[in-house]
Amino acid sequence: MLCGVVPAGERAGAGSSDFDVFAVYDDPRLGPDEVRLQTTVRWMVDHTGGVSLLTTAQRGWDALTTSCDTQVQFEGYRLNLFHTSATCYYVMGRKAEEVLDVIRGLDQRRGAGELELTAEERGTLMQDGEGLILHPAYYFQETPSFFDDDTTLVWKRRDGESHYETALDREGLALFHRLLPALASNTVSLSTLRERLDDEEWEFLQRMLHHGYVVPAPLRAPAVRRDHRLTLIGHSGIVFESPSSRVMLDPLFLVRARRDYNPIPAVLSEPLDAVIISHPHWGSPQLRLPRPPPPRDRGG
Amino acid sequence: MIPRLVHRPSISNLDMARMLRDFGFTRIVELEPWQTARVGRGRDVEVTALPYYGESVGLAPRDWMTVHVALGGRQAVCLVDAARDPYGDADQVVQEARRRFGRPDFLFAPASEFHYPLVHFNRIPFYLDRCFEVFTGGPTDVVRWATFSGARLVIPYALFHLTPRDLENDDNACDADVFRRGRVSTLAQRMRSAPDGPLCVMAPGDRLTWGGDERPLGRDIGDGVRLVQVLRA
Numbered sequence: 001m002l003c004g005v006v007p008a009g010e011r012a013g014a015g016s017s018d019f020d021v022f023a024v025y026d027d028p029r030l031g032p033d034e035v036r037l038q039t040t041v042r043w044m045v046d047h048t049g050g051v052s053l054l055t056t057a058q059r060g061w062d063a064l065t066t067s068c069d070t071q072v073q074f075e076g077y078r079l080n081l082f083h084t085s086a087t088c089y090y091v092m093g094r095k096a097e098e099v100l101d102v103i104r105g106l107d108q109r110r111g112a113g114e115l116e117l118t119a120e121e122r123g124t125l126m127q128d129g130e131g132l133i134l135h136p137a138y139y140f141q142e143t144p145s146f147f148d149d150d151t152t153l154v155w156k157r158r159d160g161e162s163h164y165e166t167a168l169d170r171e172g173l174a175l176f177h178r179l180l181p182a183l184a185s186n187t188v189s190l191s192t193l194r195e196r197l198d199d200e201e202w203e204f205l206q207r208m209l210h211h212g213y214v215v216p217a218p219l220r221a222p223a224v225r226r227d228h229r230l231t232l233i234g235h236s237g238i239v240f241e242s243p244s245s246r247v248m249l250d251p252l253f254l255v256r257a258r259r260d261y262n263p264i265p266a267v268l269s270e271p272l273d274a275v276i277i278s279h280p281h282w283g284s285p286q287l288r289l290p291r292p293p294p295p296r297d298r299g300g
Numbered sequence: 301m302i303p304r305l306v307h308r309p310s311i312s313n314l315d316m317a318r319m320l321r322d323f324g325f326t327r328i329v330e331l332e333p334w335q336t337a338r339v340g341r342g343r344d345v346e347v348t349a350l351p352y353y354g355e356s357v358g359l360a361p362r363d364w365m366t367v368h369v370a371l372g373g374r375q376a377v378c379l380v381d382a383a384r385d386p387y388g389d390a391d392q393v394v395q396e397a398r399r400r401f402g403r404p405d406f407l408f409a410p411a412s413e414f415h416y417p418l419v420h421f422n423r424i425p426f427y428l429d430r431c432f433e434v435f436t437g438g439p440t441d442v443v444r445w446a447t448f449s450g451a452r453l454v455i456p457y458a459l460f461h462l463t464p465r466d467l468e469n470d471d472n473a474c475d476a477d478v479f480r481r482g483r484v485s486t487l488a489q490r491m492r493s494a495p496d497g498p499l500c501v502m503a504p505g506d507r508l509t510w511g512g513d514e515r516p517l518g519r520d521i522g523d524g525v526r527l528v529q530v531l532r533a
Contacts, residue, residue, distance in 0.1 A: 227512025228372030230406070232455075234462040234504040236380045238408065242371050245340020247347065249367060249378055274329075274339040276301045278380040279352060279364035280314045 155213055172204070236278070249276045301337065303349055303365035304330035313362040331365065334400070346370040348401075350377070350393050354410075355435045356385030366390070368397055368404075372511050374525075376406040377449060381458050383410065383437040390437065394448045405525070406508065407451035410458035413438025413482035439487035446491070452523055453500040453508075456487050464503040464529075500527065 153168050194202060208214045229241040236250045302316045309315040317328050329337055331349035339345050352364035369376045377397050382390040397404070414436040436458065437445070446454045460480060461467050470484050484501055491499040500521060502508075507528040508521075521527045 227509045228374065229507050229509045230376065231507040232457060232502045232504055235460055236378070236408075236410070236458040238376075238378065238457075240345055240369055240371055240376075242340060242342060242344045244342030245345045245371070247339055247345045247369070249369070250380065273341055274301055274345075274347075276347060276367055277316065278303070278366060278378075279355070279362075280316050280319070281355075281381070 239272075245273050246271065247274045247276065248272050250278055251275055301329045301331060301339065301347060303352070303363045304332045304335075305363050306332065307361050307363055310360055312356075313360060333365065344371060350397060351388060352380065352382050353385045353388035353390055353393065354382035354437070355414075356387070361387050366393060368401060370401070374405040374510060375401055376408060377404045377451070378408040379410055379437065379445070379458075381410050381412070381414070381436045383435065383441055390441070391444065391448060394445045398449050403450040403452065405452045405523070407445060407449050407454045408457045409442040409445050409454055410437040411439055411442050411456035411482040411484070411487050412436050412459050412480045413441075414479050415481060436482075438482040439490050442487055443490045453498060453521070453525070454491070455500050455502050456482075456484060457502070459484065461504055464505060467501070467503040498522075502527070503529070505529075 193205065197205065205214070226243055228243075229239075231239045231241070233239055233248075233251075238249045240247045240249070302320065305313070305315050305317060307313055309318075317330055320328050329339075331337060331347070333349055333351045336346055336348040339347055346369070348368040348370075349365040350368055352362070352366050356362065366377070366379045366382050369378065377394065379390055379393070382393070384390060394407075439456075442454065442456055445451075459466075459470070459482065461470075467484065488499060488501070500508075508525055509528060510525045519527055
């Protein structure tokens with residue numbers, strides 16, 4: 001896919017600007033005649049610190065929405081746009097200047113035929129600001145393969161009109177299932193996710209983002225609890241929780257994630273204050289997760 | 301938080317503090333048996349290291365720990381995978397814990413009765429003389445620990461259950477089952493005759509809650525404790 005953004009003029013103010021967006025798609029979800037989009041959008045920093053794109057012209061938009069409905073992708077940037085209303089399109093919650101810098105840099109390189117993001121630019125676009133959540137327009141089904149270990153992951157639109165299939169091997173599926181609960185809860189910020197996921201998991205998450213199956217969304221504040229809890233995580237793993245503390249005994253995260261339960265939401269949704277390891281049977285306490293909390297989360 | 305290394309480190313008694321430092325952990329708290337530490341942002345979780353007897357290879361003592369956790373006015377004894385070994389018995393631990401802390405509200409008791417096959421290197425005559433072949437507690441042990449501890453709730457765990465489905469398919473829960481004799485059904489039968497400690501079977505994901513003033517979830521299992529079957533509802 002080729003795509004790019006052309007700033008239409010100088011910024012109108014400190015927090016907004018107009019520019020043209022165009023994209024040339026080879027996305028199979030688009031019809032053969034829907035290869036080009038050009039429209040003018042206006043960006044603004046919203047109350048969450050994210051960037052919203054508001055359409056100011058509908059040029060070419062109808063053709064796109066016919067096929068993509070609620071989803072628009074500008075994959076070259078790894079910016080995922082989706083509308084939250086008829087005309088509001090939401091971009092990943094980055095500082096507007098940083099996003100524009102990247103966009104301008106891309107636009108300059110577009111002339112030279114270089115459209116890939118540099119690692120630094122990708123970092124700019126993927127920094128903290130929001131959490132991620134599964135796109136509400138999609139759901140997915142798993143279909144085990146009869147011939148090998150691969151599982152077909154079928155993403156379906158809730159309106160039933162289109163779907164996308166991808167084959168995941170056992171490791172990929174396990175990875176997906178480790179990520180899924182954290183994405184469903186939407187109480188984990190991007191930076192926390194980046195900190196707690198390894199490179200492989202992060203790359204997988206980026207690919208889901210790239211395809212639009214997860215989208216940025218304002219973080220949901222964790223509910224305030226007043227009760228005390230202990231939750232059995234699996235084998236000898238237990239999470240003890242008071243209203244102000246979380247302590248885990250024997251973190252047990254088998255690499256082979258199970259399809260019907262994954263302990264990550266109970267563990268990753270909020271910081272742990274302490275992890276108790278009773279004995280070093282590494283088949284039980286796996287130290288890859290959870291990692292030590294960031295300094296700001298350390299209190300215990 | 302880990303048990304403090306007291307004996308000489310070896311392949312059966314790993315230097316966990318050193319390994320954790322190698323992993324990048326910097327705040328490592330080491331506890332000796334019966335030593336207590338308060339943790340958490342509110343310093344409201346009290347963790348006490350208890351001795352660990354079980355799963356021994358019979359070569360040398362190991363510095364592992366079971367734990368006693370107190371929070372929210374309740375206390376739990378977690379025996380992890382313990383049972384007995386040449387150096388001691390979890391019976392002593394349970395009895396001493398009751399003497400020091402009183403009746404626990406929750407006793408997390410290993411019930412897997414895990415044993416190793418003949419080919420396993422652990423099964424050396426030295427070890428067999430003392431412990432036969434069982435490495436972790438089983439249903440018979442749980443019934444005895446329930447009596448010794450006087451626990452209000454006895455929760456069998458460390459059964460290699462990782463999902464609610466594993467509990468439903470307890471006879472064939474995982475690959476480790478070839479080494480696991482303990483079954484929840486067996487324990488349930490035996491616990492009917494236990495004088496203390498009603499059996500509370502929890503699946504992975506299940507939660508015990510108490511002390512909240514919000515709309516309570518789950519079912520009341522007595523003494524102000526509710527069991528929330530998060531993934532089985």
